[in-house]
Amino acid sequence: MxxxxxxxxxxxxxxxxxxxxxxxxxxxxxFWRTDVRLPPREDPRPWPSVCVVVPARDEAAVLPASLPSLLAQDYPGRVEVFLVDDGSSDGTGALARELAERHGGLPLTVGSPGEPPAGWTGKLWAVRHGIGLARARDPEYLLLTDADIAHAPDSLRRLVAAARTGDFDVVSQMARLRVESPWERLVVPAFVYFFAQLYPFRRISKKNKENKKKGTRTAAAAGGCVLLRADAAERARIPDAIRHAVIDDVALARAVKKAGGRVWLGLADAVNSVRPYPRLHDxxxxxxxxxxxxxxxxxxxxxxxxxxxxxxxxxxxxxxxxxxxxxxxxxxxxxxxxxxxxxxxxxxxxxxxxxxxxxxxxxxxxxxxxxxxxxxxxxxxxxxxxxxxxxxxxxxxxxxxxxx
Incomplete structure (x- = not known):
């Protein structure tokens, strides 16, 4: 028995x-399909202005492989880069200025907000400072991108065109993570697979039949590459409304959707993370x-x-x-x-x-x-x-x- x-x-x-x-x-x-890429797009006329905000803490090791790609963006409109040095101890800010002088390209401003107050994560405090600097330029869009993300020369152009064509308030791409070491090969693709299983990309951009403005309840973004409409950020009170969120990219997308915005998320073809995770411990x-x-x-x-x-x-x-x-x-x-x-x-x-x-x-x-x-x-x-x-x-x- x-x-x-x-x-x-x-x-x-x-x-x-x-x-x-x-x-x-x-x-x-x-969720298992990987064909969700940037949607069909047409070049806007005129091209809207963009400010790029890069929060960075102790990123000197990866900055030489990522920052020059931002400064070299081939974008027809007005664009400026703001790197926020979040209390780095490895000379991140000085290295950013040196890279800008060496490579040229888009104008770069390096700022520092000081230590975050109680109730704020360090990254979102840095993002808040960067958005504050950007608002003086009155941009139509903000590109929030991590310091370890390298962009193809036409990355910003494609993001903006997709946002304009699809009338999205957020267009985010899941950067292709590095997969070189044995542990990266075993763990990294599964990380993206599990993320897509939790937040199916097709549902994120799907409109709600009852209220097309609000969309479905599923909302997520990938923090390494988030193009955000500036007025949508103000309506959703980004980043103040999510200042304590550890998973800030998902929180951002949810806040934007809650405020009536539209969100798109998909896999990237030409946006890559250069950060290595060689060991299982990492x-x-x-x-x-x-x-x-x-x-x-x-x-x-x-x-x-x-x-x-x-x-x-x-x-x-x-x-x-x-x-x-x-x-x-x-x-x-x-x-x-x-x-x-x-x-x-x-x-x-x-x-x-x-x-x-x-x-x-x-x-x-x-x-x-x-x-x-x-x-x-x-x-x-x-x-x-x-x-x-x-x-x-x-x-x-x-x-x-x-x-x-």
Whole structure:
């Protein structure tokens, strides 16, 4: 009886996992597809003015590979770059000025806001200072981009044209992250895959039939590259309204949508992150610093997430091998089918990152790493370390605001 009960439990659990995967495949906004790129666009006449805001803290290592690409933007309209040195200890500000003198191109202003006051994350305090400097130029658009992001020469032109043509208040591109070390190959494509699963790109830009201005409830952006209409930023009170958000890009998109704006998010073709994550430790810190904030620091959400990750990603291989060991062809077949659907949905992301397809069946192992990172994020939070990043620790950072 005991053996039969165990086999029955394996069968039912593997059936639930396969059902979950079939639902994700068909009804989660086709999250696994990677063809959401900049929408059709026409060149505006005249080209609107743009101010580029780059928050930077201890970025001297990556700035030579990123800042010159911003200064070299081929943009027909008026554009100026504002780099905000957020209390760097490695000479980031001085290096930015040196790079501007050496490479020329767009005008660059380097500012520094001082330490953030209570209730502000460092990055958003720097963004606030940069937007304040930009407002003196009265730009129509703001490009918020991280210091580790390199842009193709026509990147800004394409972003603005897409925003104007589609009447979007936010156009954001998920920068192509670096994938060179073995750990980057294993973890990075999955990071974008999981993000798209949480925030299906197609749903973000989809209009709501009842109220076309507000759009659907799904809202997200990728903080490395966000083109934001200046008047939309004022309506949404960006960044003051999200000043305490650790996951600031999602919070920004939600605030803009809540204020009636339209948001578009997709994968980038010519916007790349130059920041290396060569070791597992580096990637672990990147994920764990904000994972529990994504769950609103809620233990019940954490427990549900761990259970969900286990059911969706870990059960298929366990069911396959357990079924084979117990002689249950049903459990083996269900586990294999769920694992096959899982790997199949991961293939497009691996192709986007130009990675070997044999990595697809390893997704359960990668998901297990993310499960551990999420649990570690909660542990660090309750130890009072919160979201630690570049010498700052936010002991109890507020989560992104709910979508109203």
């Amino acid at each position: 005991g053996q039969t009960a165990r086999v029955s439990a394996i069968v039912w659990t593997s059936a639930a996992s396969l059902a979950a995967w079939l639902w994700l495949l068909l009804f989660q906004g086709f 990637l672990w810190r990147m994920v764990s610093r904000s994972a529990y904030a994504q769950l609103r620091h809620n233990p019940l959400l954490l427990a549900g997430t761990v259970a969900g990750l286990a059911l969706v990603y870990l059960v298929p291989p366990v069911a396959l091998f357990a079924g084979a060991a117990t002689g249950s062809a049903t459990a083996t077949g269900l586990g294999a089918a769920a694992w096959l659907v899982m790997a199949g949905t991961y293939v497009p992301m691996l192709r986007y990152y130009r990675q070997p397809l044999w990595l697809a069946p390893l997704l359960p192992f990668t998901a297990f790493l993310y499960l551990l990172m999420t649990v570690d994020s909660a542990v660090q939070h309750y130890r009072g370390r919160g979201a630690a990043w570049k010498g700052r620790t936010y002991t109890r950072p507020d989560a992104v605001p709910d979508e109203g």
